[in-house]
Amino acid sequence: MLRKAQQLFGLALATFAPVLVAQESASEGSQQVLNMPVGVTTVANQVYDLHMLIFWICVIIGVIVFGAMFWAMYFHRKSVGHQAEHWHESLKAEITWTVIPFVILIGMAIPSTTTLKELYDTSEADLDVRVTGYQWRWQYAYPETGVTFLSELVTSQDQIYNLDEKGQFYLQEVNNPLVVPVDQKVRLLITAQDVIHSWWVPDFSVKKDAIPGYITETWFQVDEPGIYRGSCTELCGQGHAFMPIVVHAVEQEEFDSWMADKQAEAEALAALTSQTFTLDDLMARGAEVYARTCAACHQAGGQGIPPAFPALNGSSVVLGPVDGQLDVLINGVSGTAMQAFGALLNEVDLAAVITYTRNAWTNNTGDVVQPIDVFNYAQGQ
């Protein structure tokens, strides 16, 4: 199927051969960028086949329709002295070309219906994952184990602004991918915190909108272990193109050990919270967090993009009392892209990034904010 399709698309391409020559040489990646991926789940395969089926039906109809048209265009030209006839009614014809398409459509509707029912059957899942969209990052949570983490773009702003060589997975790489076991039916419970996002992984043929205040459900079951990449497909503001999705499908035991590690990590973090760090440690960790989580809006140099995204360099909040800044970071600023990061980052990262902003660029306050301070502030509320 796929091969056939590509040949046909190839034909279509012949129409702009000149451009093609230019671009074939450009890179060899191009051949794959023609058709829908076949997919790695049974549902995805079904969807692919459906797609190709409808495609071919349209091709055939097109050949017939345009065939007739080109015939007329060639043989019934005035320039070859063809005389116009004058008939302009035929009930028979009208009825035929009303009925035939209708029948064809019924033919299309039947497989579509069964596949759609498949896609919607979220019953008896083996594993639930809660997916929450934020401007502009995804949060994944496993209700059973309580493991929760953020998944954020790691492509550097430098790569995006062409100051640095673009990596192989430019805009398709994240710090913490979603990890799922193979051969298990995974049910996603999708929602959003701010605006509507949409969670799409082409290889699973899963695309569901994340709607604030409502949970939409979908599911997939991967057969092959592997790394699968997707994107946010509902316009959600300036970071829309910068909140990719990466899914690791792994064997069950690998999944279990990963889950165990994650839980351990969480405990370790809790321990860290009570620890005190040196300014340098915090600055180092803060720099990472800042680059990942803050730079997209407030910019690497802290100059922001006023008025939507205020500058942090020399900002009164950052240079002002620590509690003020804690409040903004932990509770967010409603109605703006500034989230309540209290729910998104752990105390250590919060402490680190606050310390960083208070000492980076020209903000040389020398303040050190420890995780415990963050913790206490949060408790104090």
Place this chain on the structure above:
Amino acid sequence: MAHGPAKGISRWLFTTNHKDIGTLYLWFSFAMFILGGFFAMVIRAELFEPGMQLVRPEFFNQMTTMHGLVMVFGAIMPAFVGLANWLIPMMIGAPDMALPRMNNLSFWILPPAFLMLAATLFTDAGGPNFGWTFYAPLSTTYAPDTVNYFIFAIHIMGASSIMGSINIVATVLNMRAPGMTLMKMPLFVWTWLITAFLLIAVMPVLAGAVTMMLMDINFGTAFFDAAGGGDPVLFQHIFWFFGHPEVYIMILPAFGVISEIIPTFSRKPLFGYSSMVYATASIAFLSFIVWAHHMFTVGMPVGGELYFMYATMLIAVPTGVKVFNWISTMFKGAISYETPMLFAIAFVILFTLGGFTGLMLSIAPSDIQYHDTYFVVAHFHYVMVAGAVFSMSAAVYYWLPKWTGRMYSEAMGKLHFWVSFIGFNITFFPQHFLGLAGMPRRYADYALQFADWNMVSSIGAFIYGASQLLFLYNVIATIRSGKRVSEPKVWEGANGLEWTLPSPPPYHTFSTPPEVK
């Protein structure tokens, strides 16, 4: 002055003449087309290669949004209203539009509205950045505060469309010359009658939608806020209840134009006139009950999903009837290929391609994969650029000799056609591949595997864009120095009342109504 136009600017400001107002509409819409196209050029230039080069993502979103808004509300709709103004009275043998003063009003409220809309781009909060579909809550709670100007601009555009449509309906139903029965009307008049009905029906719904936004933003209501018991998806239902008929509002008049041109250059009467009328009517009817095919991924109950899929697929049937009838009209005719005919034929081919992709999109399970990718972008540019815009070019070349009494240069016309045709396909055909391969729309930047096709598409876009300058040149050259046409019937194959009038027609057409047998 009674029998000729007034002198100077006052002619245009105070006019009640359908031809003057038609001209105003046409030039305004072309200006908007240039503006919207310019935004498109910014989009294509930014997408020329991966990485951010020219603009910031925030501004890119404003470009995408303004491009969609300006093209839909500023270029296509006024263009067809302009055609209607020029042609309908001449085609049905009326002295003018039914309500001439309101006619002037419905044009002149447009420029302020678009001025206000475009001006928001220069405020420091920026212009609308939430897509031409302005989904809540991105367009409410999270919108720049200039959204308020956007809201009232939309209100004004809606008012303009409603007044324009009321005028057209009143004209068609009430001003036909004696003997011009409904079933004798040219198909262009029919398609506009039905379009006007669609407009009057859905524009108020759009007004309702933006009013709800206004309330949610400024007065604490909860239409689109779950915390108060509302639902963001409600916005999408309301928007698309307007939005889907809207897309047919942009194509039905085009169908009308094509149904005038193809018979003329095939020298053969339009095949299946009455079934064309019924097909148009059923397309209009269906357009009211299919809206949620734009929302297959919002998590509707599966029943609703299935219903909207079936209903949407049905539209292929009446549309097919139209396509088949056009082809039958050409069949066994004596076809010649002047510029209008070239555009008309390109319309039939490319619109049908766009229709096919539309049909693919209507299949809910596979739309899961297509939705909000460049496959959709390709679909609607095939139906709207190769549909609406090509039909406008065809219409202009077809009636320009009638309007101005001067003939355009066939060679230049053909050049414009071929450059547009090739440029268009280079721009938008590759976008099918991009979409299928997984490139989402409204992306300011994209992964490396999409680089090649985006570059191709951008090059095509510049070619197509440049070809529009050619169009502008042709029109002006014709008006200023085109070779004069003497006879009323410019095209030998043409028939219809407008061709019984001298070219250019007198300032006041049919002040005494003609007899139609």
Place this chain on the structure above:
Amino acid sequence: MSSEHSSYYVPEQSRLPILMAASLGMFAFGAGHWVRVGMPAFFLLGIVGIIATMFLWFNTVIRENMQGLPSAQLKRSYVWGMSWFIFSEVMFFACFFGALFYIRNLAVPWLGGEGHAATTEEFLWPGFEATWPLLHTPDQAVNGEAAQFLGAHESMSFPGWSNLLHWLPLWNTVILLSSSVTVHFAHHALKHGERAKFNFFLAVTVALGATFMGLQVLEYYEAYTHMGLTLKSGVYGTTFFMLTGFHGAHVTMGTIFLLIQLVRSFKGHFTNDDHFGFEAASWYWHFVDVVWVMLFFFVYIL
């Protein structure tokens, strides 16, 4: 006259539309400016312009009418125009009724975990009960008193037979329905050239319209002061005020519209068979009336 030999009156050039366009532009910009930076000056300027132009415009049309310029055909154009305008108004209200039905029958139940949305209630709005009228918002279910949307403690719905007579909407219904009857009598009277009777019934209609508005204002006052029912109290307040509010606005316009006809009648305008101004106003009035009946059922009773 551009049309001595024309059956159809095509007016000369006119300055009215461009004035109106300018006013409307100013109005729109002013409105946006007002809600954005809280400065109503431009808005008011626009309003003044619109009213002034309308006044001039109607004067012109009426004058032309008195001169008998418009043919029967032009009058038919007016009839079509008015009917289709009313149709557009119908669609505007349809939009808000549609929103009401969607919220009542789909959105709120889903938030309460019905149908396919069990997890929505479980994870996002634990403890939220879907009810209509919605007095306890999902927001309250989760955040209690800290909620942004605090539901009303009382709804406008049918209060039970016992205090039926203290129920304003009922009286409003009676008033508006009877006003529809009186306007019909007025029309009848006019057709039979009974001018005094016409003036009387028209006056009564206008009075009833005004009373209705009075009661509506009273009802809103009640809602805000005693029931805690405001625009901000979740979707119930939202739908209630938006639907009744827009209806109220239309009643006001209709009343003014009728009042103008009354004034004209005193000036001696209208004849038995030619009085479109009044007919248009009365159609509009009947339309407003029908909308109210819908409101009465779907907003107040059910």
